[in-house]
Amino acid sequence: MKKFVIIILQLCLLWFLNELGYFLVEALNLPLPGNVLGMVILFGLLMTGVVSLKWVEEASSFLIKHLAFFFIPIAVGLMNFGPLFFQNGIFLVIVIIGSAAVGIYVTGLVSQVLAEKKEGASDDRSRDTA
Amino acid sequence: MIVLVTLLSMAMTIGAYSLSKVVGKRYPSPFTTPVFFSTAFIIILLMTFGLTFEDYTLAKEIMTFLLGPATVALAVPLYKNRQIIKKHSGPALVGIVLGTMSTIIGAILLIKLFSLSNEILASISVKSVTVPVAVEISNIIGGDPALTAAFVVATGILGTMLGPSLMNIAKIDHPLSRGLALGTISHGQGTAQAATEGELQGAVAGVAMGLAAIFTSIAAPILVPFFI
Structure with missing residues (x-):
């Protein structure tokens, strides 16, 4: 019961920061989503010690553990695009998979090669890449 | 009616998600990732009951309420x-x-x-x-x-x-x-x-x-x- 109350209170804090993020994005016309700005704000508050890790930890780990859940209702909206899909769906799927694969490989390989080069240069910690 | 459909939609979504967790653990594959598996499951169910995405919208609004805080x-x-x-x-x-x-x-x-x-x-x-x-x-x-x-x-x-x-x-x-x-x-x-x-x-x-x-x-x- 006590744990439940703590999680609810922590959720309120996270919710407030989310609202603050959306408000600032709107007010300052920033090119990023409000929830991402909320994340940046919380990170800043943790870094400066204004917010202690204990205040948000329980609710955060719960939400992150079930992050995928929140995308399911949004994805169900794809059912409205049935006609478009049957028209040229196969091409669209190829475009999406092809461009996603290129992006995943470029991001992953570039960062891995650079990170390993740096790790090799800065310390002798050898990582098993096999 | 809308209340019933919404409650049913939410139960269906939570059920599909829980099922995807169990199935995904036993049979790990791209098709058992939570979002793909659950979404396909729900769309098929909605269509079977003759429901549209509009009927599901209120349930969607309620369930995605915590997406923002989760990102934070x-x-x-x-x-x-x-x-x-x-x-x-x-x-x-x-x-x-x-x-x-x-x-x-x-x-x-x-x-x-x-x-x-x-x-x-x-x-x-x-x-x-x-x-x-x-x-x-x-x-x-x-x-x-x-x-x-x-x-x-x-x-x-x-x-x-x-x-x-x-x-x-x-x-x-x-x-x-x-x-x-x-x-x-x-x-x-x-x-x-x-x-x-x-x-x-x-x-x-x-x-x-x-x-x-x-x-x-x-x-x-x-x-x-x-x-x-």
Whole structure:
């Protein structure tokens, strides 16, 4: 019961920061989503010690553990695009998979090669890449 | 009636998600990832009952209420892993920028190859950033908001389904790189997938999602007009 109350209170804090993020994005016309700005704000508050890790930890780990859940209702909206899909769906799927694969490989390989080069240069910690 | 349908929709969604967790654990495959499995399951059920997405909308609004706070919560793993992320900030930034560019250009070239419309081209070019930002950019470059949202969601699903296997094939095994790639290409859904791999992966994916959104909002309005 006590744990439940703590999680609810922590959720309120996270919710407030989310609202603050959306408000600032709107007010300052920033090119990023409000929830991402909320994340940046919380990170800043943790870094400066204004917010202690204990205040948000329980609710955060719960939400992150079930992050995928929140995308399911949004994805169900794809059912409205049935006609478009049957028209040229196969091409669209190829475009999406092809461009996603290129992006995943470029991001992953570039960062891995650079990170390993740096790790090799800065310390002798050898990582098993096999 | 609406109350009943909404309660039923919510029960169905939570049930499908729980089932996907069990099935995904026993039979790990791209088709048993939570979002793909549950979404397919729910769409089939809704259609069986003769319901439309409009009937499901209220349930959707209620269930996605915590998506914003969940994104804010990503600051926690980010904070816990700040030393290692700071150490790799250079490689991470280069990876995100080049990855974002290559996925935009890759999508444009494939659209040209299949000679699809400019509206589809503009809408699909921003598919790798989270919905609210993608819709904004799409408006600027002549895309369609609803179409854009659908492409973003499809990219989230397909990237999350295939990303981990693609990276295994290429031996991309650095936790930093796996998180970056998933967050840069498949935004929130990729971040959710990365978080199941580990705390560090989830944290960098969250950062990558944010930076990819910012970078795309600068790059797409410059790049896309060249191809239209």
